[in-house]
Amino acid sequence: MTSFPKKRKKLISDNGIDTRYRERIYTCPKCRDTGFIEREDGPAEKCGCFKKRESEILLEESGMSGILEKNNFSVMRTDMMDEDTKAHFLKAADLCRDFIASFDTDYRNILFCGTVGTGKSFLSACIASELLASYHSVVYMSAKTLFDNLADAQFAKGDAAAAAAIRDRIYNCDLLIIDDLGTEMTNSFVGTELFTIINERFNARKPVIISTNLELPLLRDRYSDRIFSRITGSYDVLKMCGPDLRSVI
Numbered sequence: 001m002t003s004f005p006k007k008r009k010k011l012i013s014d015n016g017i018d019t020r021y022r023e024r025i026y027t028c029p030k031c032r033d034t035g036f037i038e039r040e041d042g043p044a045e046k047c048g049c050f051k052k053r054e055s056e057i058l059l060e061e062s063g064m065s066g067i068l069e070k071n072n073f074s075v076m077r078t079d080m081m082d083e084d085t086k087a088h089f090l091k092a093a094d095l096c097r098d099f100i101a102s103f104d105t106d107y108r109n110i111l112f113c114g115t116v117g118t119g120k121s122f123l124s125a126c127i128a129s130e131l132l133a134s135y136h137s138v139v140y141m142s143a144k145t146l147f148d149n150l151a152d153a154q155f156a157k158g159d160a161a162a163a164a165a166i167r168d169r170i171y172n173c174d175l176l177i178i179d180d181l182g183t184e185m186t187n188s189f190v191g192t193e194l195f196t197i198i199n200e201r202f203n204a205r206k207p208v209i210i211s212t213n214l215e216l217p218l219l220r221d222r223y224s225d226r227i228f229s230r231i232t233g234s235y236d237v238l239k240m241c242g243p244d245l246r247s248v249i
């Protein structure tokens with residue numbers, strides 16, 4: 001005689017129902033949807049799903065989430081480029097793919113420089129999209145928004161707790177992308193903050209990507225020798241070239 005549990009199991013599967021139907025199914029099995037992973041040797045740490053959601057919220061708040069949707073490797077087009085520009089661009093894109101592939105093992109930074117519309121922000125956004133998809137926390141901000149946020153945190157304008165949280169994310173996210181450095185209003189606060197961000201993230205082996213329209217000598221003039229030497233000494237400098245491609249990619 002077949003036992004009741006066996007009969008029940010057969011009945012369930014005969015009717016096309018998953019036999020695990022009574023088990024709780026988690027969106028994130030890693031943390032069982034709690035957002036935290038317990039550790040034996042210290043306090044619980046944030047799960048990747050939590051950090052990813054935090055990054056997404058920050059992207060939405062900074063108005064950059066649309067940029068990532070529109071700019072990723074799946075929409076990359078090179079057919080309108082001339083041969084030289086195309087070869088140069090594809091080489092840069094390969095380096096970006098390497099950066100993504102080795103993100104968890106190698107510590108690297110990138111400085112994209114070049115004139116407007118040569119693909120700097122596009123490639124930065126491609127990297128951000130891919131790393132977000134693999135549960136990394138990414139902060140992608142224009143230099144202006146970044147320094148405005150830091151000034152709010154510093155001088156406690158508006159919601160101090162929210163400002164402090166943004167400051168924490170800028171310093172501690174897995175990847176920080178500063179877009180369009182040089183378009184912000186540069187002053188001593190910006191110079192000090194930029195050096196502190198670059199230096200602290202360098203000491204913590206946390207990668208940064210910077211894009212700028214400024215030529216390297218102008219970067220030195222605009223900021224300081226110590227910022228310039230830290231960047232040129234520890235960043236892969238990718239000089240983008242060619243005509244304004246924003247209409248074709």
Ligand SMILES: [Zn+2]
Nearest residue numbers: 028031047049
């Ligand atoms: Zn999780």
